[in-house]
Amino acid sequence: MDRRRTLRQRLATQRLSAAPLPRAADVVRLLACVQSQERDHAFFSLGLRSRDTTYAAVRAAYDRGAFLRTHILRPTWHFVLPDDVRWILAATSPRVLRAMSYRHAQVGLDDPAHVTRSLDALGELLRGRAFLTRREIGAAFGERPGLPSAGEQLGHLLLLAELEGLVCSGPMKGVHHSYALLDEVVPPAPALGRDEALARLAHRFFAGHGPASLKDLARWASVTQADARAGVAATLAATPGALEEVEIDGITHWFDPSLPRRTTAGRAAHLLPVYDEAVLTYPAVNFPAAPGHPTGGAVDPFWEPVIVDETNAGLWRRTVGKDAVAVETRLATGLDHEQRALVLEAARRLADFLGRELDYREVTGGPAADDAKARRAAIG
Structure with missing residues (x-):
């Protein structure tokens, strides 16, 4: 794949x-x-x-x-x-x-x-x-x-x-x-044996995050790769076909074939929040930087990713006020007018979620120089 x-x-x-x-x-x-x-x-x-x-x-x-x-x-x-x-x-x-x-x-x-x-x-x-x-x-x-x-x-x-x-x-x-x-x-519940728990954990992870690798599961759950492998084996032994495998860049990835695999919504951009599972889970196979990305796709601790057409298309951050939410984006220079319109619509979705007016601003270049002070404070 x-x-x-x-x-x-x-x-x-x-x-x-x-x-x-x-x-x-x-x-x-x-x-x-x-x-x-x-x-x-x-x-x-x-x-x-x-x-x-x-x-x-x-x-x-x-x-x-x-x-x-x-x-x-x-x-x-x-x-x-x-x-x-x-x-x-x-x-x-x-x-x-x-x-x-x-x-x-x-x-x-x-x-x-x-x-x-x-x-x-x-x-x-x-x-x-x-x-x-x-x-x-x-x-x-x-x-x-x-x-x-x-x-x-x-x-x-x-x-x-x-x-x-x-x-x-x-x-x-x-x-x-x-x-x-x-x-x-939380009501009491019967305890699971470790093998059953590892199998359930593996199936649930790949059902919600697949296609993903054993290494992705081990990092996400803080288990060993041997435990991750055992969880997959136990899942398949209990329910053959519950997971399917595909090869991505020579590495086996697993997913639940019963869950959606195709887009059914209209074309959209996504302002993914900090630590979103769609980005954080996959250190190896993640959204590539769009041409002209303001940081080349490098992670910035004070900005979050903008996803457009399966690419990391830029950065965004928000400031929530009493009546409005200010959304600032820094987008890849290669985005066209339609893609930028999708980003604006994604910002409107955030404002609607928060029940506030949208104050939207698209700026050019990498993260502003005024972030430097915040970076130094975060470092110590």
Whole structure:
């Protein structure tokens, strides 16, 4: 399979160019986990793929617990369904926790008694569906000696509690993330054996992200390539034909043949949000830079990709105000008038999602010189 056909198939499978799924939670189910440390950007990722086409609709689904936001996989924040959180954590977290042990020692979480005491206190604090933000948890911990009350130690304790399945997200409180006890918001479920969990993880990943490679799966899920290979073998042993393979640049890629492979929507551009699964998942086979791309296709941490006709056609960023959203694009010089019109329409879709007027500006050249200060701050 050539690269262009691969990219078209992924866009269709992920419902960016095929019929949208009914609800935001259906997108989370399709993709198994959706990276979401930039929560509002990730809400837009779900809106792009579903008929929940407004921020209000996606947030309402999140607040009622249709999907969760928790540290899982690499680890970073992801959206995940309540039905999936336990078995995915069981399959992936032990390896993640081992990898993080050195960092936990650096922040003072290497004393088992201290960790146990802190996690017990966290459980007591959240009991009874007392949804609390990190700041509220820190304030309550500050009233009790010997507990982390601020800074990195508290942040890593909460991450540890998520990876161990003690806590997950509660509803938003204003603009802030809250925490809940997992056992109070997610019904119990039978545990899966590791082989069954790896098979389910492999099938779900390739169904939502295929065509993709074993290396893509291993990176995405924080499992070994041997585990990824075992998951595919177990899937095919249990359900022959559940996955098909194609060769791309000499590497085997897998996909679920029952899911959409062809574009059914009209021609469109996509302003993909930060960490979108359609881009982040595939380090090796990704959207090529269009001629005259302002950065040659290099990743810029302060801008996101514009996708037009299976190419990385430029960069975009947004600034959300009370009544309007300012969208600035820097597009490849090779785009024609029709392609630029598609980008403008994609910007209108973002404004509609946010329920704001659009203030659109296309500028020329690479990222502005005024980004330099922000880059230096990010570097340290």
